[in-house]
Amino acid sequence: MDDRIRAHAETLVDWSARVESGDDVVVRVAEGAHDLAVAVAAELGARGANLVATYGADEVTRAYLRAHDGDFAPADAERALYDRADVYLSLGGSRNTAATADVSGETQSAHARAREDVREARMATDWVSTVHPTRSLAQAAGMSYEAYRDFVYDAVLRDWEALAAEMAQLKDILDAGSEVRLVAEGTDLTMSIANRTAVNSAASVAYDSHNLPSGEVFTAPTATQGEVTFDVPITVRGRRVRDARLVFEDGEVVDHAAAEGEDALADLLATDDGARRLGELGVGMNRGITRATDNTLFDEKMGGTVHLALGRAYDACLPAGDTGNDSAVHVDLITRMDEGSRLVVDGETIQRNGTFRWEDGFDADG
Known part of the structure; x- marks a missing residue:
């Protein structure tokens, strides 16, 4: 593993989220963020935090939204998860930045409105969003994967x-x-x-x-x-x-x-x-x-x-x-x-x- 991934995880857990022993931490892992998730899990374990990992794939979201009739019920179960959490970490890094492009704007807006309580509960935690460099993100940026990784870590690993x-x-x-x-x-x-x-x-x-x-x-x-x-x-x-x-x-x-x-x-x-x-x-x-x-x-x-x-x-x-x-x-x-x-x-x-x-x-x- 690239040492910068471990440094990214340490910065996220220590400087950004200020995780303490006994904290209940929900980590949302995008499909391309596996390596960062492994490093974050190690940091959380070393601090005695409690980890719940969820899978956040845009292609999964696309499949759900395209199949749904658009009448979304409140997401009470997900809200309960965040109501109990102390910290929420979002590890971005999708395989396709346009995965939901063919989901109608009306459907996406309806989904967002139904999940507003979830968003509020999540934002009531000590939440932090970050991203792991992936080839799709490099492509969207018009950069080689190697150059994009350097770009990400130059932005993340600052004083x-x-x-x-x-x-x-x-x-x-x-x-x-x-x-x-x-x-x-x-x-x-x-x-x-x-x-x-x-x-x-x-x-x-x-x-x-x-x-x-x-x-x-x-x-x-x-x-x-x-x-x-x-x-x-x-x-x-x-x-x-x-x-x-x-x-x-x-x-x-x-x-x-x-x-x-x-x-x-x-x-x-x-x-x-x-x-x-x-x-x-x-x-x-x-x-x-x-x-x-x-x-x-x-x-x-x-x-x-x-x-x-x-x-x-x-x-x-x-x-x-x-x-x-x-x-x-x-x-x-x-x-x-x-x-x-x-x-x-x-x-x-x-x-x-x-x-x-x-x-x-x-x-x-x-």
Whole structure:
């Protein structure tokens, strides 16, 4: 076994999930993540945790959804599993990133709505999602398998404490801010962040962070106005979406388009009322992620990008008693902050041309 797999597992169990002796841990294993699952199981056993492993194959999901009549009952048994769990670890790594592409958007939306209670129970645990490099993911990224493995481990095996200290600078700015404006090609968008708390997403539940790799600072915006173009392609429910454009009025999407996958975008927006509003504004700060790979877990953390999620807002960003935007979905759309871009907080430019004001090369005058 590649020593980096063991290092990945150790980082996941120790730094990210903070697993302790006696914890009940549910591990969802994608069909291509076997080696990482073995390494994670060894780490959990060494700490005296209790392991329940589940199989999470997209092809299994496809078969079930295509055969079902679409009238989904609540998944009470699965919810009970997460209600009893202390930790949930999702080990991604599919054999086919488009396995569910021929499942209708209506069916996938109905399935998501029926499982909303499961999602809530899962997110009430100390949950962390990560991914094991597979050949299908390498192919989706347009990379050789060997190069993709190096890419994944460069993103995952970071000095997370040092990155957390750097990202704290942006968290402090957003916590004190009231309005964010994004300006880039095809984008001029404003949103309120007043009374919100930004999350320093340093790949650990200790930071209210639930992805490995991570490397972003995110918050929950409201009152979104303007237009935004997303120039990083993504796969939504097994379907490719490229150059998506959204127009917001009074916080809600009133118009949308895409160069590719417009039907997938429309299906997403039709999931429920909350799917037409933003649940997240995130700023990518992981400079170990150097290119887009059609995997949101990595792409949204890429330094020099901003992502906006349609759907559910995270409780960690909200004031006590505020439920925020509610939805059965949370889907991130990503745009590069390249030449000519600005990220502005309360009239002050915090990032220009993808470079933060505390980084070398920041051009204060533009």
